[in-house]
Amino acid sequence: MSTPPQPGAAFLLAQVGAHAAARFAERISEVGVDPPDVGLLRMIASQPGRxxxxxxxxxxxxxxxxxxxxxxxxxxGLVERRRNPQDRRNHALHLTAEAEQVMTRIRELxxxxxxxxxxxxxxxxxxxLTELLGAIAAQQGLTPGVHPGYRRP
Amino acid sequence: MSTPPQPGAAFLLAQVGAHAAARFAERISEVGVDPPDVGLLRMIASQPGRxxxxxxxxxxxxxxxxxxxxxxxxxxGLVERRRNPQDRRNHALHLTAEAEQVMTRIRELxxxxxxxxxxxxxxxxxxxLTELLGAIAAQQGLTPGVHPGYRRP
DNA sequence: TATTGTTATACTCTATAACTATA
DNA sequence: TATAGTTATAGAGTATAACAATA
Known part of the structure; x- marks a missing residue:
């Protein structure tokens, strides 16, 4: 007797998740960025100077x-590297004025x-759905707002 | 006023989905295959000779x-290509006996x-959750059982 | 001439490791 | 000597296009 190919929640998650990510990538290509770019822009926006x-x-x-x-x-032209005068080794990252506009558009998209x-x-x-996914994300130890598309080193 | 970084369902889907896919990849590495391999094996298993x-x-x-x-x-050693005598251009694909065992293990994993x-x-x-994801998958026109990790040509 | 499969090639993404400059 | 960042290089994955065999 063969196992009926009834996809479980885990497969559906991977399938629908990849679909959602691909569709999002299509949308944001309008402003000339890709998903990793958006992740970085969001992090710099929330904590400038990192x-x-x-x-x-x-x-x-x-x-x-x-x-x-x-x-x-x-x-x-979306990010500036500014030398830190206290420690000239590191670069403080900041969004440009254009990036602020781009972020607004990304939020709309x-x-x-x-x-x-x-x-x-x-x-x-x-x-x-949001609640169920949030529960899984928390239990699985996922960092809020960080997409695992960035792989571990 | 800054937008609070409350992730919506779409972001959570992408995040949790990518996590699930990565964890699955880890698990199946035990039998020396990766997710695209599994997709192909499943398709050949359900319709041998394709x-x-x-x-x-x-x-x-x-x-x-x-x-x-x-x-x-x-x-x-998991798949055989068999020449079709009727049309010697195409290769009928079949699972080997070892592949049947591997598939059993993959189902457990x-x-x-x-x-x-x-x-x-x-x-x-x-x-x-399964029901909600199934509804999204159907409405978005996703092919049942096919992971979008395979990209469109 | 059209179709199945293959090869050759190039491009993208990403990690590793060596390197530069500051400290 | 240690740290922030960079560059150089190599590997995986994937698409494009030319090609071989068969129809």
Missing amino acids: SQQSLAEQLGVVPSRVVVLVDGLQRR ASTHESDICAALDDHQRAQ | SQQSLAEQLGVVPSRVVVLVDGLQRR ASTHESDICAALDDHQRAQ
Whole structure:
């Protein structure tokens, strides 16, 4: 007797999660950034002046990867590296004025994205889903706001 | 006034989904395969004798990628390519006896994985989550059982 | 001429390790 | 000597396009 291919919650999570991530990537390509960029921009926005090392640590990523990501954002004029006069080794990261506008647009896109992905659910179900996922995330020890797309070094 | 970083359902989906996928990849590494391998093995198991073209189409992937994946599975002794005497251009794909055993083990690992990922939920909540995710998957037009990790060509 | 599968090639992403400059 | 950041390099994964065999 063969096992019927009834996907469980874990497979559905991976499937729907990857779909949601891919659709989000499509949307934000409008402003010329990709999901890792957005993660970094959000972290810099919430704590301006952070060093690349501290970002690497929180993301669970090797510092040389942050260099590449920040290079890209700097080329696009979204992030500034400012030498810290107290310790000229480290770079304080700040968003540019343009980045503030871009972040506003990203928040709009994220909101549309949210509605799109949850189009099958009513408000109650959406709240329920958020609660269930939040419980899993907490129990699994996921860092709030940090996407595991950044891999551990 | 700054927007509080309250992650919505879409972000949680992407975050938890990527986590689930990564954990599953760890588990199945025990039998020397990775998630794309498992997807292919499952498809061949449910419809033995399929051609590489038909797999490529269902996965939404370029045929040359299927070549590489099947090469790997063949090297590991899990898949056989059999020339079709009627049309000697195409290769009918079949699982080996070893692959049947490996699939049994993978099903065990998937079951453990499922319990692990849903450890924060009781049975009722787990059923609820599965239902909500199923509704999203259907409304978003996702192919049942096909992980979007295989990208569209 | 069209189709199945393959190879050759190139591009992207990411990690490792060596290196520079500051401390 | 230790630390922040950078560069150079290599490996994995994947797509594109040219190609071989068969129809």
